[in-house]
Amino acid sequence: MPHPAHALDAQEQSTLVTAAAAAPSVLNTQPWSFTAGPRGIDVHADPGRAPAATASAARDVHLSCGAAVFNARVALARLGRGARTEVLPEAGDPLLVARVTVADEPPDPELEALYHCVGRRRTNRYPFRPQAVPAGLMLLLYDAAAWEGATLRALDEEPEYQRVLTLIRKAAWTEDERAREDRAALLGAGSGPPVLPVENLGPVPRGLSEGPAVRDLADGLDLPGRGTATFEQHPTLAVLETADDDPVSWVAGGQALERVLLEATGRGVAASFANQPLEDAELREDVSSSAAHFGHPQMVLRLGYPLTVPPAAPRRPEAEVLRGVEP
Ligand SMILES: Cc1cc2nc3c(=O)[nH]c(=O)nc-3n(C[C@H](O)[C@H](O)[C@H](O)COP(=O)(O)O)c2cc1C
Incomplete structure (x- = not known):
């Protein structure tokens, strides 16, 4: 006591x-x-x-x-x-x-x-500056995840970067209809108030023929007041992984995620997430199928230096x- x-x-x-x-x-x-x-x-x-x-x-x-x-x-x-x-x-x-x-x-x-x-951390679905997050800072974020028993796997080499990017894009095309409807209902197409205002959704991505790594949560929804924007061509991407895949590991993964995000916030780095391949059992297997992988993917992070800061x-x-x- x-x-x-x-x-x-x-x-x-x-x-x-x-x-x-x-x-x-x-x-x-x-x-x-x-x-x-x-x-x-x-x-x-x-x-x-x-x-x-x-x-x-x-x-x-x-x-x-x-x-x-x-x-x-x-x-x-x-x-x-x-x-x-x-x-x-x-x-x-x-x-x-x-x-x-x-x-x-x-x-x-x-x-x-x-x-x-x-109170300053935000999920930022706006375009970031074109600069990558420096390797030294990625190492610091790796350590933050490691303190909580997880691994932050930076996708800093080809062909791994393109491989995961392709899975992110594929997941957007193949999303389960029921999952898409649930999301649409939560974002304003349903009867209740939307879980996120349009300012937090960020602009509709344009300009990249194959789609950027940013996830448009409201893809396909006609929400007034969003605008469009071109996103950075080569965002810094990383996958948060845990050695096991059970409730205890997921709670550890959540603590690791927040430790990484708070450390990043303190250094002027923002994040959004491209978790769509992790929401499909088969695509998730593919995200983790690299030879260098450590464990089970829990979050896909897009990291960068923000140009716009959304409201809380x-x-x-x-x-x-x-x-x-x-x-
Ligand atoms: C498990 C989990 C999965 C998430 N997946 C996504 C995602 O795929 N795309 C995205 O843009 N945000 C994703 N988010 C971020 C949430 O949407 C965000 O935390 C929430 O809207 C609250 O906003 P805030 O982070 O700015 O406080 C995820 C967050 C968690 C914890």
């Missing part, structure tokens, strides 16, 4: 919840809820909120929740506390993804230093995501 002096007051608990809720999530569905108390925060999965038709549905929920877990750890460090993280702590409750509690040890300064990036994507209010007190 932590020393009573380490107990979190109501304001500090709210800081944890706000940080956790700022994490990236599949289609901004925020498939989570939280229980906060003096000892820390529980992160619960809420799979009913996320798209169900893709082969990646369960993974995407765990990856999203893992990113929320990482932000909670960062916030605890900011609050001057050490953190203990238990992933899937109760065998009888698979929706309890993780418990992050105050530990009787000093905060991790590396995590504390990332706190200022939690909306979040559900704290009252809605907080399902109670006392972890």
Whole structure:
């Protein structure tokens, strides 16, 4: 048990919840809820909120929740506390993804230093500057993923780069009809409010005959106010991989993803994702079929230096995501 002096007051608990809720999530569905108390925060999965038709549905929920877990750890460090993280702590409750509690040890300064990036990070679906992310910085991001037990595989050599790019394009043509309809409904073609405003979707890509590596989430939807843009020809691409492919690994993958994204944000590098080949079981196999691969692909990242910064994507209010007190 932590020393009573380490107990979190109501304001500090709210800081944890706000940080956790700022994490990236599949289609901004925020498939989570939280229980906060003096000892820390529980992160619960809420799979009913996320798209169900893709082969990646369960993974995407765990990856999203893992990113929320990482932000909670960062916030605890900011609050001057050490953190203990238990992933899937109760065998009888698979929706309890993780418990992050105050530990009787000093905060991790590396995590504390990332706190200022939690609210600044954005998924950026606008064109980036033509420069590649330098190799030294990619190494730093590799280390960030490695700290969390994952591998960030930079696609920095041919033919691997073109091979994965081709899979990204192929996935856009072959997407399952039900998955496409689910996505369209979430983005404004359905009855509910859209999960993402058009400012967050970025412009409709043009100018590259075979399609850029940016994913147009609203492909085929006629949403007013988007505009069009030419994207960088050769974005920096990387695949986040985990050695195993089970819920514990996906939660680790989500924490690694957020650590990479916060480190990148702090250095002026933005990211968007081209996960469409990972949402199809066969294409996902192909993404990982390179001789040099380390493990199972969880996220495909497009990294670069932004020209435009989108607004923060909306979040559900704290009252809605907080399902109670006392972890
Ligand atoms: C598991 C997962 C998969 C995602 N897949 C994609 C994707 O394929 N394309 C994309 O543009 N964004 C993708 N995203 C980013 C989310 O859409 C984004 O986090 C969400 O809209 C919230 O916006 P924010 O990251 O700016 O806070 C993904 C995020 C997660 C966690």
